Amino acid sequence: MALFKGWRYTAFIGGFVGLIGLTLYPIAFSPMMDSTEYKKIQKEGRKNINIEEIQPGNMKVWSDPFDRKKTQSE
Incomplete structure (x- = not known):
């Protein structure tokens, strides 16, 4: 079995990582x-x-929880 040494080892590992990418x-x-x-x-x-028809338990359709309602003081 031939072992890769030096630049051939680096090329082999680089090629393997590139193939996965x-x-x-x-x-x-x-x-x-x-x-x-x-x-x-x-x-x-x-x-x-x-x-609206398929929403379970008469729940309202999802809305953004961070969309805050404006109060009159603002």
Whole structure:
């Protein structure tokens, strides 16, 4: 068994890490950087669904909890 030494070892490890990076890019990194395609698919899939009808227990549809109501004193 031949052992890699010096620059060949570095090239082997670099190539291995690069191969893993190239494999993970379309699976993990690309969807996070540009999610417009997935938003379009989601919008198309939920086109005929009325969220108000399927909300369980007559609960209101999710709203932003940090969107504070304005009081009269403000």
